[in-house]
Amino acid sequence: MANTKPAWRRSVRVAALAAVGSALLLAHGGGPATARQRLAAPAENLEILEVRPSFFVIASAGANVGVQVGDDGVVVVDTGSTADAPEILTAIKRISAKPIRYIINTGPDPDHVGGNEAFAKVGQRIFSGGGGRNEILTTPIVSVEGVLRYMEAFPPIAIPNETFHYSRKYMYLNGEAIEVLSQPNAHTDGDAIVFFRRSDVVVAGDVLDTRQFPVIDVARGGSIQGEIAALNRLVELAVPSVPDATREAGTIVVPGHGRLCDQYDVIEYRDMVTIIRDRIRDQMKAGRSLAEVKAAQPEKGYAGRYGTAGGTSATDRFIEAIYQGLSKEKP
Numbered sequence: 001m002a003n004t005k006p007a008w009r010r011s012v013r014v015a016a017l018a019a020v021g022s023a024l025l026l027a028h029g030g031g032p033a034t035a036r037q038r039l040a041a042p043a044e045n046l047e048i049l050e051v052r053p054s055f056f057v058i059a060s061a062g063a064n065v066g067v068q069v070g071d072d073g074v075v076v077v078d079t080g081s082t083a084d085a086p087e088i089l090t091a092i093k094r095i096s097a098k099p100i101r102y103i104i105n106t107g108p109d110p111d112h113v114g115g116n117e118a119f120a121k122v123g124q125r126i127f128s129g130g131g132g133r134n135e136i137l138t139t140p141i142v143s144v145e146g147v148l149r150y151m152e153a154f155p156p157i158a159i160p161n162e163t164f165h166y167s168r169k170y171m172y173l174n175g176e177a178i179e180v181l182s183q184p185n186a187h188t189d190g191d192a193i194v195f196f197r198r199s200d201v202v203v204a205g206d207v208l209d210t211r212q213f214p215v216i217d218v219a220r221g222g223s224i225q226g227e228i229a230a231l232n233r234l235v236e237l238a239v240p241s242v243p244d245a246t247r248e249a250g251t252i253v254v255p256g257h258g259r260l261c262d263q264y265d266v267i268e269y270r271d272m273v274t275i276i277r278d279r280i281r282d283q284m285k286a287g288r289s290l291a292e293v294k295a296a297q298p299e300k301g302y303a304g305r306y307g308t309a310g311g312t313s314a315t316d317r318f319i320e321a322i323y324q325g326l327s328k329e330k331p
Contacts, residue, residue: 046087047059048091051252054070056095060087062114068174069096069098069174074100074101075102075104076119078113079114079115079116080115081110082115083114085115089118101124101140103123103142104194105141106203107188107190107256108188116158121157125138138157139157141159141162143160143190144164146190168181179194185222185225185226186222187222188221189220191206200250201252208269209255209258210261212314213306215317215318218324222321238251277322279296294319
């Protein structure tokens, strides 16, 4: 069978390119693959991939950063870590000369919100507040309301100022609708996925990380049922290349970390999580303790692929989170 992996899976390490001023050629999906040119980024630990004519992904030592560009300005999804922020900002300036118009956070983790302060300081500022003396100049930062409780130690300029507690917040910038979709109690209780409808790109945040088993942060409201619900939402949003599977097309899903995905990747990941949950549930119905469940290795068959990045302790935490979540269910 012919290799149907989209060209955007084959990301290019920017550091391998020659001196500043050399061109970066990157293939993108969405119809026939064509080469797009961008100046090489100045940092060795960054990768830049143009996945659509107006949408880029910057992969740093921290999280993946989504960048939408156009006449209205730059929309950034997640800002990486504090340490990587200067280099990511430099890379964004090479992509577009427009100012940062909006920042969207998919969750509260430091590698997703750590650059908020630096990004907000250089972003396009607008008035916000209750009017009069209460109004301040600030760059809009969007997130679900749950993110706020984990950012009390951050400076005010870095804290999301356009939060929402309902299922969907939307805007229209750079010629396309952008939907920020709340995903309650998945990785945490502050998760969102961001759907760029015209670009056909979904930024999933830490709901999806195909390098490892999901990190379900029970202490911050994460749950196995919420995680599976979020993965199901991603499957519903994404469209594969049907009926012509040989074309480099279909919805691009940007995980919180790691390579870009398509709908089939998300389905495979969702099925893995669901199977392990069901195995643990069956063990619990048989009266097994947590120690006995771990000894039964419910992750068997998947640990070689998803259990290596975080190690044994991360796999244990994943099983513990499932066990704890299922323990709260009614018989």
